[in-house]
Amino acid sequence: MRSSASKLSLCLLMTPFVLWIVLLVLLPHLQMLRVSFHVRESWDTVTLGLEQYQNFFSESYYWRTFVRTGVMSLFTTFLTLVIAFPIAWYIAQLARGRAKGFLFLACLIPFWASELVRTYGWMILLRESGLFSTWLQALGLADGPVEMLYNDAAVIIGLVYNGLLFMVVPLVTTLDGMDENLVEAGYDLGGNHWTVLREIIVPWAMPGVVSGCIVVFMLTLGSYLTPILMGGKDSAWFTEQIFTQFITRFNWEQGAALGVLLLVLSSVIVWLGLRVTGQNLRKVMG
Amino acid sequence: MASDLFCTDLVRRFGDHTAVDRVSLDVPAGTFFSILGPSGCGKTTLLRLLAGFDRPDSGEIQIRGARMNDVPPNKRPVNMVFQHLALFPTMSVGDNIGYGLRRQKVPAAERTRKIARVLEQVGLPGLEDRNPQQLSGGQRQRVALARCLVLEPTLLLLDEPLGALDLKLREQMKVELKHLQKAFGTTFVYITHDQSEAMVMSDQVAVMRQGRFDQVAAPETLYRNPATPFVAGFVGDNNRLSGDVISVDGDLVRLRLQSGEEVAGRIAGEGIATGRRADLFIRPESLVMNGAVPDGYSRMQATVTTTLFDGANSRIEAGVADQTIFARLPQDGSVSNLSPDSAIQLGWDPQGATVFAGEPV
Ligand SMILES: Nc1ncnc2c1ncn2[C@@H]1O[C@H](COP(=O)(O)OP(=O)(O)OP(=O)(O)O)[C@@H](O)[C@H]1O
Ligand SMILES: [Mg+2]
Numbered sequence: 001m002r003s004s005a006s007k008l009s010l011c012l013l014m015t016p017f018v019l020w021i022v023l024l025v026l027l028p029h030l031q032m033l034r035v036s037f038h039v040r041e042s043w044d045t046v047t048l049g050l051e052q053y054q055n056f057f058s059e060s061y062y063w064r065t066f067v068r069t070g071v072m073s074l075f076t077t078f079l080t081l082v083i084a085f086p087i088a089w090y091i092a093q094l095a096r097g098r099a100k101g102f103l104f105l106a107c108l109i110p111f112w113a114s115e116l117v118r119t120y121g122w123m124i125l126l127r128e129s130g131l132f133s134t135w136l137q138a139l140g141l142a143d144g145p146v147e148m149l150y151n152d153a154a155v156i157i158g159l160v161y162n163g164l165l166f167m168v169v170p171l172v173t174t175l176d177g178m179d180e181n182l183v184e185a186g187y188d189l190g191g192n193h194w195t196v197l198r199e200i201i202v203p204w205a206m207p208g209v210v211s212g213c214i215v216v217f218m219l220t221l222g223s224y225l226t227p228i229l230m231g232g233k234d235s236a237w238f239t240e241q242i243f244t245q246f247i248t249r250f251n252w253e254q255g256a257a258l259g260v261l262l263l264v265l266s267s268v269i270v271w272l273g274l275r276v277t278g279q280n281l282r283k284v285m286g
Numbered sequence: 287m288a289s290d291l292f293c294t295d296l297v298r299r300f301g302d303h304t305a306v307d308r309v310s311l312d313v314p315a316g317t318f319f320s321i322l323g324p325s326g327c328g329k330t331t332l333l334r335l336l337a338g339f340d341r342p343d344s345g346e347i348q349i350r351g352a353r354m355n356d357v358p359p360n361k362r363p364v365n366m367v368f369q370h371l372a373l374f375p376t377m378s379v380g381d382n383i384g385y386g387l388r389r390q391k392v393p394a395a396e397r398t399r400k401i402a403r404v405l406e407q408v409g410l411p412g413l414e415d416r417n418p419q420q421l422s423g424g425q426r427q428r429v430a431l432a433r434c435l436v437l438e439p440t441l442l443l444l445d446e447p448l449g450a451l452d453l454k455l456r457e458q459m460k461v462e463l464k465h466l467q468k469a470f471g472t473t474f475v476y477i478t479h480d481q482s483e484a485m486v487m488s489d490q491v492a493v494m495r496q497g498r499f500d501q502v503a504a505p506e507t508l509y510r511n512p513a514t515p516f517v518a519g520f521v522g523d524n525n526r527l528s529g530d531v532i533s534v535d536g537d538l539v540r541l542r543l544q545s546g547e548e549v550a551g552r553i554a555g556e557g558i559a560t561g562r563r564a565d566l567f568i569r570p571e572s573l574v575m576n577g578a579v580p581d582g583y584s585r586m587q588a589t590v591t592t593t594l595f596d597g598a599n600s601r602i603e604a605g606v607a608d609q610t611i612f613a614r615l616p617q618d619g620s621v622s623n624l625s626p627d628s629a630i631q632l633g634w635d636p637q638g639a640t641v642f643a644g645e646p647v
Contacts, residue, residue: 179370181368181369181370182372182374182375184337184339184359184366184372185366185368185374186374186385187358187359187360188337188339188359188360188366189360189365189385189386189389189433189434189437190360190386190389190390190437191360191385191389192360195389199374199377199385200374200376203374203376203377204375204376206376
């Protein structure tokens with residue numbers, strides 16, 4: 001009697017979760033996977049085939065953008081990690097009492113605005129008639145207006161900024177639990193700054209590093225607004241091409257194939273990352 | 287004997303609180319030196335100055351004659367066993383011990399050999415591949431020791447390393463630490479607030495109070511000849527009886543207690559004069575009871591409050607006027623059937639009691 005009641009409550013609890021997984025995750029992806037193998041022969045006949053994937057490999061523009069997006073996302077993730085680590089260390093280990101909460105909040109504040117507004121913020125600073133350009137001219141460091149937007153560096157700045165919080169939070173969480181005596185012991189036994197960082201702090205922070213990197217990498221790979229708004233003609237992002245296929249060209253088959261490829265890319269890189277760092281998902285996600 | 291650690295007038299202030307106040311110490315090579323004091327008296331602060339995690343505001347630290355004030359912790363020939371051990375949780379036991387050796391660029395083969403040997407010396411052979419989390423409290427303790435001892439430091443600092451262990455294990459580790467210190471011949475500076483740890487293990491004990499050393503002496507001297515009332519009360523159990531000085535005769539002094547009785551003790555501090563207040567300290571184990579009180583002893587009437595049976599350490603609690611006094615029950619059971627409220631005569635050898643000038647009322 002009791003066990004059937006608890007089974008029922010378990011079912012009730014699980015239902016929304018299962019519905020979510022099936023309806024919003026599994027079904028659309030399976031559908032997309034199916035559509036990506038469609039080959040349209042005439043307006044109403046469809047056969048199965050690999051044409052969309054062949055297109056991807058034969059059209060160099062596709063796979064170049066694909067590789068570029070992957071490499072730039074990796075670089076952005078790495079840069080975010082390098083910037084976030086000292087911030088997280090400061091918040092977790094050095095800041096005390098109210099300063100700690102305040103700093104954490106300060107990291108959160110930009111995320112009260114949408115990605116669009118955040119990106120416009122950077123555009124105001126970086127564009128030809130923007131603040132930085134004006135200052136450079138006022139200081140006499142530049143003769144004319146300087147355009148800092150519409151290149152890869154601008155895109156990376158925007159992406160790092162968007163990802164920073166998602167790197168800082170898991171890092172602070174892991175570093176917070178670290179006994180400060182561990183660091184002192186590291187020095188006491190003869191280590192210098194570099195060895196203490198490499199052998200003691202980083203291994204301890206590894207779960208946070210990996211989970212932060214996974215989140216930031218996926219966010220970056222799938223971001224759309226920032227690369228479009230801040231990137232130049234040559235800095236196309238792969239999501240842009242998916243958008244173009246679906247919306248502009250109305251070529252759902254091609255769009256679906258590109259979408260599947262992006263999913264495969266992110267899965268493979270995350271899997272590789274976990275393998276290389278010797279972590280597993282269960283450990284990283286707590 | 288050459289001294290391994292020599293400090294003069296160390297001072298460390300936090301705001302207007304002086305945590306370490308003009309501390310000087312001299313620790314001969316190969317000895318076990320303890321710093322004993324109540325919680326918050328500045329022990330950890332002092333140890334961190336020695337380890338180099340903190341800088342003194344003034345004073346000098348010398349290790350084997352070399353000035354250490356400006357040497358960073360990783361360059362000092364000093365290692366520390368932390369209060370909570372601070373074993374690296376991401377490394378195996380072997381890597382924990384190997385960490386310091388790798389910093390010293392010891393080749394891999396020799397490193398393996400040294401790790402195996404030190405683990406054997408601390409009684410944990412073959413545990414290199416375990417994780418520190420898989421060890422018991424006492425085993426972790428030994429790994430923390432091995433991690434330092436393998437580097438053969440001039441000086442090993444230990445910050446209440448037994449505090450986290452249960453009573454039984456603590457008793458066992460006390461003796462073992464002493465043996466390890468002898469076996470390695472390393473100079474130990476050991477911090478504790480537990481007087482029995484300090485007494486059992488040390489060659490020399492410094493009793494610290496509010497940032498200062500009250501007395502630095504061998505355990506037996508501290509026990510028999512405390513230099514201050516604080517030492518008398520803190521080291522070992524002691525009874526304290528307050529009274530007025532009525533006469534001084536050589537090194538003996540007679541006091542009149544509040545109960546009106548006259549007792550005697552040995553002068554141990556400055557400022558004792560007829561008519562002044564004074565405190566007499568007498569240990570529970572120095573008190574004899576009833577018929578056993580020989581001639582020439584000070585004696586005093588008391589009323590038994592209760593008997594506290596604890597095997598070899600059984601005591602009675604008795605009241606004298608409004609003061610409480612503890613007396614050790616003789617082992618042979620010669621004093622028995624002391625019912626509450628019965629009268630009892632307590633006596634002691636005046637040479638075994640110490641008298642200090644009391645605080646002015
Ligand atoms: N970083 C600091 N800033 C301000 N005050 C401090 C600091 N470290 C210690 N103190 C103060 O110095 C005094 C001595 O502290 P310390 O930690 O040395 O005590 P302790 O003798 O080790 O005590 P315990 O036996 O409880 O460990 C305390 O009153 C403490 O509040
Ligand atoms: Mg302490």
